[in-house]
Amino acid sequence: MSGPEGTRSSRRSLQVKFVPDEDVLKHIADDAGTKVRKDKAQLSVSMKRFVKKLENISDNEVQEILEEKNYVAALGICAQDPVGNGANIGGGEVYSFQTPKRSSKMAELASELAQTPEQNVAPDHSKFSEKMAKTPQSSSNFMWVEIVWKCNLKKKEFVSTTPYRLRKRLAAPDPYLESESEYSASCSEEEDEEDQKEVITVLSSQKTPGKTKAASTPPPRNNLAKKIKEQRMGNLVEEYFEAHSSSKVLTSDRTLQKLRKRRLNQQTLHDLLKKAPLAYAAEIRDLNQQHESLFSKWMLQLHLGFNIVLYGLGSKRDLLEKFRTSLLQDSVHLVVNGYFPSITVRSILNSITEEVLDHIGTFRSPLDQLEFIIKRFKEDSSLELYVLIHNLDSQMLRGERSQQILAQLSSLPSIYLIASIDHINAPLMWDQAKLSLYNWLWYETTTFSPYVEETSYENSLLVQQSGSLALSSLMHVLHSLTLNARGIFRLLAQHQLEKKDNPSYPGLSFQDFYQQCREAFLVNSDLTLRAQLTEFRDHKLIRTKRGADGVEYLLIPVDDSTLTDFLEKEDEDV
Amino acid sequence: GCFVFKPSTKKRRSSEKTAHDFRSRSDDSEDTELRFVTCQSLWNQIKSETEQIQEDLNKQLLDNLLSFLSRSHSEFQEKTTEWTCRMKFREIPTAALVLGVNVTDHDLTFRGLSDVLQDNITPYIALLEAKDCPGIKNLMQKLMGQLMNCDIDVDSLEDEDCVQVSQNRIRCSMSSLISWYESVTKKTDSETPSKKRNSFSRHWQFPPVVVIFKDMESFTTKVLQDFIVISSQHIHEIPLVLIFGIATSPMIIHRLLPHSVSSLLCIELFQSLSCKEHLSTIIDKLLLTSRFPFKLGEKVLQVLINIFLYHDFSVQNFIKGFQLCIVEHFYSQPLSVLCCQLVDVKKRVYSLSHDQCENIRRLPSFRRYVEKQESGKQIELLTNDSFLKEETEKLLEDLHVYHENYVSILRCLHVFTSSLPKYPLGKQVVELHCACLENRVWETEEYESSLQLARMLNKTDLVTMLQQCVEILMSSSGKEFDKTVEKLKEFLTQFQNLEEASQERDVSVSSQKELQKKTDLYHLQKTLLELKESRRSKKMTKFEMLRFEVVDYIDSLVRKYLVPADDRTLHEIVYFNAAAVLRGHLNAAPRTALHTALNNPHWYLKNQALKCDGGGISNKAPDICIVYKLHLECGRLINLVDWLEAFSTVVMAAEEPNADAASSDQVDDIIHARFIRAVSELELLGFIKPSKQKTDHVARLTWGGC
DSSP states (O other), X not given: OOHHHHHHHHHHOOOOOOXXXXXXXXXXXXXXXXXXXXXXXXXXXXHHHHHHHHHHHHTHHHHHHHXXXXXXXXXXXXXXSOOSXXXXXXXXXXXXXXXOOOTHHHHHXXXXXXXXXXXXXXXXXXXXXXXXXXXXXXXXXHHHHHHHXXXXXXXXXXXXXXXXXXXXXXXXXXXXXXXXXXXXXHHHTTSOOHHHXXXXXXXXXXXXXXXXXXXXXXXXXXHHHHHHHXXXXXXXXXXXXXXXXXXXXXXXXXXXXXSOOOOOOHHHHHHHHHHSOOXXXXXXXXXXXXXXTTHHHHHHHHHTTOEEEEESSSOOHHHHHHHHHHHOTTSOEEEEETTSTTOOHHHHHHHIIXXXXXXXXXXXXXXHHHHHHHHHHHHOTTOOEEXXXXXXXXXXXXSHHHHHHHHHHHTSTTEEEEEEOOOTTGGGGOOHHHHHHHTEEEEEOOOXXXXXXXXHTOOOOHHHHTXXXXXXXXXXXXXXXXXXXXXXXXXXXXXXHHTTTOTXXXXXXXXXXXXXXXXXXXXXXXXXXXXXXXXXXXXXXXXXXXXXXXXXXXXXXXXXXXXXXXXXXXXXXX | OXXXXXXXXXXXXXXXXXXXXHHHHXXXXXXXXXXXXXXXXXXXXXXXXXXXXXXXXXXXXXXXXXXXXXXXXXXXXXXXXXXXXXXXXXXXXXXXXXXXXXXXXXXXXXXXXXXXXXXXXXXXXXXXXXXXXXXXXXXXXXXXXXXHHHHHXXXXXXXXXXXXXXXXXXXXXXXXXXXXXXXXXXXXXXXXXXXXXXXXXXXXXXXXXXXXXXXXXGSOHHHHHHHHHHHHHTTTTSOEEEEEEESSOTHHHHHHSOHHHHTTEEEEEEEOOOHHHHHHHHHHHHTSSSSSXXXXXXXXXXXXXHHIIIIIOOHHHHHHHHHHHHHHHHHHOGGGGGOSOHHHHHHHHHTOOHHHHHHHXXXXXXXXXXXXXXXXXXXXXXXXXXXXXXXHHHHHHHHHHHHHHXXXXXXXXXXXXXXXXXXXTOSSHHHHHHHHHHSOGGGSHHHHHHHHHHTTOOHHHHHHHHHHHHHHHHHSOOSTHHHHHHHHHHHHHHHHHXXXXXXXXXXXXXXXXXXXXXXXXXXXXXXXXXXXXXXXXSOOOXXXXXXXXXXXXXXXHHHHHOOOGGGSTTHHHHEEOOHHHHHHHHSOOHHHHHHHHHHOGGGTSOOGGGOOOTTOOOTTSOHHHHHHHHHTTOOSEEEHHHHHHHHHHHHHHHSOTTOOGGGHHHHHHHHHHHHHHHHHHHHHHTSEEEOSSSTTEEEEOSOOOO
């Protein structure tokens, strides 16, 4: 009986060849024959499937893609489980592309938000829910409108400073849509841009029919939405590069200096914040209690060889501190404040070797030190060490080498690591090798508590920090120098201040500087000046860099206002 | 003034152990001790099992490597001229070990490798990693350190004087390495007359020096090149063998090394087992067996497999996930104390406390079971503890039997489905397992279609499959299969009997041969229809009938034995189903959590004032949420003044306008301070950074995202 075999092989092969009629006949007949028992409907189904199979064989790739989709869907399904954390959001929402908006938008959103309380406290929930019911349908239509509109405006988008108030409202499907659109219409009268009006007409003409259509026939909407999404993606990608191609960004020119507001230093800031009551203290306490109930579980898992990493919005310092005080009191432990600006891996290793292992002596490199630690911990199984790291992702610790060393440290069975991360890109620090060394268990601990300690060291927002630290250190160093040296520095500072309006000021070239110093009788030779500059450089008072022409340029790496303050103080002294 | 402080009260809590933590949590504190012990013993069992599997799987590879190594320097042993003449080419024997992308698993392989080498070939092994060797000097230092240490290990007690010079003082050069090698080999040669012989008998007189580069790709090219060139100069003095661990493809050797260098190597390629095969073996041995009482639920297994397939291909991580499942299960399920070997079940069931009995009654699956019983038994079950215990024991035994049968029938079904075209139920037994766990497999479309396909199998395939099934069922520990085996054997003999009959039948089929002439489409269609009619009325052949019977029989087996575990009573005791927990711990999405917290604070802070729907947030939200929301409206640069103003507008509106005019200045300052805090928090989170492009501006680091 060769029938079935024949069919099998012919099904598999894909080449086109002549098949005599009777073969076809036999083939089909045989197939039908096996199904005699089944009723008609099933027969047709199986035939269909048979055909489908043929197709499948021809395009394996399609099938694979489908399978992949299934897997991804499976991943997604898992994410939708009621976890109790915020993991139920698709990646698209978090990492979406969107056009940049003008800064005046912010003011507008602010006023919008400021208006919301009336709606929020409004008692009639029926109305509220009605609005809610409408919005999801309309959102896709609005997206469509948005695209039309963007196409209109695309050219101007990055040159004009007109606030496009409307667009935000289109893009954001929020329940306040109705009231807001009224608001924006009234606003748009101020700006007599013709494009804008065009858009509004587009909007009004499309809005109503679109809505009814969407309500009546859901499936096409789905299709439409998909299509729109594709288009949108394409558009947005282009726009991303367009926006980033020009270095010019238009924002308003207002500065904090013009604002008649005294600057706050760290201390006053701290005091002021103390006065402000912490919002939602009760809820935050609830959250924290939830997390605290996990403490003993953490201990268990630490002992079983896992390490624990905490993530989520809000400072996790207090939580870890509580963990430490409640469970680690009678065991050796090490607390690392990663947010401290001058922390290094070496200091961590030093504190382990010197204080935990009571080792006196130095090491040539962190690797040697690490090796020593590993050896000691392996030799002595009674040694146990708990390491708590606040902000494992801080500036100083996020480097590849530091992470490598910390990972190796944490992989020791008798070192238990519990750490917190905050930066949105923190997980990028770790590759597979490091991840397996760390052996993390992730815990979401959103606390919403303010990052008091973590941000107090940051001197990046100089606006507020007023550079008092920089100024005092400048003064301090300068006072320990000779009179001549101070004169030299003064000269450089003055020169820099004169050029402060020039944004591309490279610094003072060495030759010019030497000339000026000679004229002021501050130095007598090239060499003396160089020696002096080396000293400055050692104290980080100046920075030198070579220009394109090989000339050395000198620059004081302090902002202008501090420099002015410094010169004033100097004048007082003299 | 550094940041670290260590407030340890130096009294070590040495003895008290992990069990304590296990206990302290459990508010319901039921049998925690026992649960912990069970958990640990189960885990240890599984761990040793996986290690065994790993070892077995690597055996082939290691054997090949061993023979290569022993071959490579055999000439050196005999000191023949052939060796020296070959060494004129200065070729270093090299093994390129292609291990695949699952870097995390490599460690285990290398450890096994060095153990085996130590036992069989040579005591002189150095394992080098790229991160330890930024320069040739570090490399040499590391190399010599490891070689000389291992020397200490081998002839441990007596001749410590020979290596007591610390490695720091030795000049790390090839020549000192050679002199070390000479001294070591000479010593074993001359002064180890009797006692040492036995320990060294495994090794030759001149054991090769094996240098293993664990991660060849990460080494800097220069270091590698220098090392190879230098050592090739000395190859006639010291029998060096290199082993490269490669994660990508052997091509990388030629990409890293120029021809002039790679020509100094005599490379042989070794391929390790693919991680997918490794995983399927592990799953086969750990999950598809009734040896271990603990089982994974469908979702959990899916999560673990997905992490494997889409993230790392790492078997180690899979095992880690498995460990986590065990721990979680025993930690969170008080009844898991019953999740033990069948022999212990009886004892444990009878020592259950009243609370535990209540726990059993609370199980959903048990409730369903109770509902099905008649009313008298229902009352007994719900009120009488000892009756419940008896019943529980019986049910647990049932569950155990179910597992035994399940596995065997699953394998049988897999024999059938794995050979069907396009594998409607998956190629691997794991996929089939998942499908069966998920829901009643016979209700799925895939199962339907695979049965259809099975009805089209040819005889030879069918017979071999049946034979395989018989083997599986024979070897299974299930006791119910005697009849099944008999039945299958009967099918087999029937197929045999068909053989003769079919030959006769062939003649009748040949009547169709008359159609051999060419026809046009119309006629073909017509004849087809006729034939169809005739076929429908015609009786099926014997073979077809038999085939139908076989498939139907298999189908009935499936329906009987492959019931999803969720339908079984007391499945909660042995199945771990909390996929979400597992996923949260292993495959977390920190950025999503941040996003939710910032956009929808109500998710975390259950306060009515925060309740807000759609995309917007309330103006009463925490400061950072408002600041975040505002900053989303901006382009690449954000003007701080505008931002501050917008923020204060929002906040002022949120606060009731009770602030009198006098204190408004102070309020202003507070708002300013709050703004500063929120902004610096955003900076800490990585959403913005200070910018020098324009005064009082910050740059956004994310793009879009409303």
